[in-house]
Amino acid sequence: MSSEAYDVVVIGSGPGGYVCAIRAAQLGLKTACVEKDNTLGGTCLNVGCIPSKALLSVSEKYEHAAHDFAGLGIDVGTPKIDLKRMMAHKDKVVAANTQGISFLFKKNKVDHLVGLGAIAGPNTVEITGKDGKKTVTAKNIVIATGSESTPLPGITVDEKQVVTSTGALSLPKVPATMAVIGGGVIGLEMGTVWQRLGTKVTVIEFMDRILPTMDMEISKEMKKILTKQGMEFKLATKVTKAETGKGKVTLTLEAAAGGNAEKMEVETVLLAIGRRAYTQGLGLDRAGVKVDNRGRVEIDDHFRTNVQNIYAIGDVVRGAMLAHKAEDEGVVVAEIIAGQSGHINYDAIPGVVYTFPEAASVGKTEEELKTQGIAYKAGKFPFMANGRARAMNATDGFVKILADAKTDRVLGCHIVGPEAGTLIAEVVSVIEFGGSAEDIARTCHAHPTLNEVVKEAALAVDGRPIHI
Ligand SMILES: Cc1cc2nc3c(=O)[nH]c(=O)nc-3n(C[C@H](O)[C@H](O)[C@H](O)COP(=O)(O)OP(=O)(O)OC[C@H]3O[C@@H](n4cnc5c(N)ncnc54)[C@H](O)[C@@H]3O)c2cc1C
Numbered sequence: 396m397s398s399e400a401y402d403v404v405v406i407g408s409g410p411g412g413y414v415c416a417i418r419a420a421q422l423g424l425k426t427a428c429v430e431k432d433n434t435l436g437g438t439c440l441n442v443g444c445i446p447s448k449a450l451l452s453v454s455e456k457y458e459h460a461a462h463d464f465a466g467l468g469i470d471v472g473t474p475k476i477d478l479k480r481m482m483a484h485k486d487k488v489v490a491a492n493t494q495g496i497s498f499l500f501k502k503n504k505v506d507h508l509v510g511l512g513a514i515a516g517p518n519t520v521e522i523t524g525k526d527g528k529k530t531v532t533a534k535n536i537v538i539a540t541g542s543e544s545t546p547l548p549g550i551t552v553d554e555k556q557v558v559t560s561t562g563a564l565s566l567p568k569v570p571a572t573m574a575v576i577g578g579g580v581i582g583l584e585m586g587t588v589w590q591r592l593g594t595k596v597t598v599i600e601f602m603d604r605i606l607p608t609m610d611m612e613i614s615k616e617m618k619k620i621l622t623k624q625g626m627e628f629k630l631a632t633k634v635t636k637a638e639t640g641k642g643k644v645t646l647t648l649e650a651a652a653g654g655n656a657e658k659m660e661v662e663t664v665l666l667a668i669g670r671r672a673y674t675q676g677l678g679l680d681r682a683g684v685k686v687d688n689r690g691r692v693e694i695d696d697h698f699r700t701n702v703q704n705i706y707a708i709g710d711v712v713r714g715a716m717l718a719h720k721a722e723d724e725g726v727v728v729a730e731i732i733a734g735q736s737g738h739i740n741y742d743a744i745p746g747v748v749y750t751f752p753e754a755a756s757v758g759k760t761e762e763e764l765k766t767q768g769i770a771y772k773a774g775k776f777p778f779m780a781n782g783r784a785r786a787m788n789a790t791d792g793f794v795k796i797l798a799d800a801k802t803d804r805v806l807g808c809h810i811v812g813p814e815a816g817t818l819i820a821e822v823v824s825v826i827e828f829g830g831s832a833e834d835i836a837r838t839c840h841a842h843p844t845l846n847e848v849v850k851e852a853a854l855a856v857d858g859r860p861i862h863i
Pocket residue numbers: 406407408409410411412413429430431432436437438439440442443444445447510511512513539540541542560561581673675676677708709710711716717718719720721749
């Protein structure tokens with residue numbers, strides 16, 4: 396049994412954990428990162444953001460080739476999908492990214508400890524790997540163990556016929572039909588991938604709207620656009636049972652409020668009702684670390700748990716379950732441990748849905764502003780009136796900017812449209828700097844770009860858009 400001493404031991408190598416470890420090492424702290432899986436990078440790099448975007452990107456190209464090219468004067472005949480090669484592309488992208496983290500660990504002198512990490516005491520981490528157990532001491536421990544797919548009573552996941560997002564990233568053939576349980580980001584993104592490849596996709600959502608945490612106008616516009624693309628929606632509906640048979644799954648559905656049961660038969664079911672904090676095997680009880688009523692590690696505003704020198708970040712704590720939120724928390728906690736001060740503006744964390752068109756949001760929704768009694772002005776501008784969007788044949792959607800009625804300070808921005816995830820960055824910066832809609836309106840935007848829609852929406856806040 397060996398026992399090495401570290402300033403910081405991070406448990407989990409997802410975007411929260413690996414970024415925290417690199418930043419701690421940059422600050423001169425002797426750092427190790429413990430990971431139970433074979434590769435580094437966590438959910439995001441292995442079975443989340445990166446592989447899903449690889450499949451979204453390829454399937455989007457296929458969709459355009461199949462349906463849009465002819466109208467633009469490009470004849471390619473009927474394009475065919477080679478699923479094996481498409482999956483090989485995804486696997487190559489994942490491997491390049493996860494190996495990239497190994498390289499960054501070496502470069503920054505972060506020790507990669509392979510095995511399941513458990514907190515054996517306030518300054519001790521026990522690692523159980525293939526070759527047995529080893530213990531290291533740590534002046535500071537950072538829990539970054541992430542999340543897992545939330546189960547649903549009555550539904551047994553086998554990752555073949557009834558899959559989570561992980562199974563949906565590697566289906567061996569294109570199913571004829573798929574029911575997606577949950578109309579959130581992951582359900583819509585993975586549903587979109589398979590729909591583009593030829594699957595008839597039905598999204599079943601408990602709430603009476605899709606994307607329930609986003610601005611209502613975004614939810615409505617996305618439902619309209621996705622319906623046009625062929626996706627079906629059963630809203631205010633719950634799934635109570637899934638029975639797996641040969642080549643089919645029979646779902647039992649009911650109105651969310653209760654009522655007569657209805658059956659639905661599909662080839663594949665994707666369970667995507669959300670994610671929950673993952674702390675199995677971590678030894679939180681033994682260490683006396685408190686969790687909240689949703690199983691998330693409880694922290695204060697400085698990422699400290701109730702046990703001294705144990706911190707937590709990312710999906711395993713409160714807040715948006717997003718890779719960039721986890722990364723930013725990783726940086727800040729490393730800086731706090733190193734004696735610096737750090738801060739995150741949770742009103743300036745963008746969220747993106749990578750369908751086509753994309754949806755992106757930052758800051759307050761109109762519904763939140765109304766509930767909080769904040770007087771605001773809204774400015775909206777459609778992509779239909781933008782020259783570049785027309786040139787690209789991508790005119791669906793709009794940009795909406797919400798600004799304080801008195802001060803004009805930007806409080807939120809909600810976009811459906813081409814490259815929404817990239818366009819939102821401008822408004823994120825403005826919110827971070829405490830800027831106003833007038834600041835955006837007076838900033839020169841290159842022509843012809845999609846960014847001009849953001850500028851016009853800012854002008855619209857003051858009732859003076861030019862191009863509509
Ligand atoms: C299909 C899908 C698509 C997504 N797309 C996006 C997107 O486009 N953009 C975005 O921002 N977010 C996206 N997310 C969410 C994103 O993946 C997570 O928010 C992010 O990975 C959280 O980072 P994390 O570091 O907190 O945890 P994770 O990435 O979950 O990493 C935790 C790591 O800890 C390890 N671990 C757990 N317990 C132990 C232990 N006891 N010992 C050792 N190791 C342990 C796990 O094996 C894992 O590697 C997506 C998620 C999914 C599932």
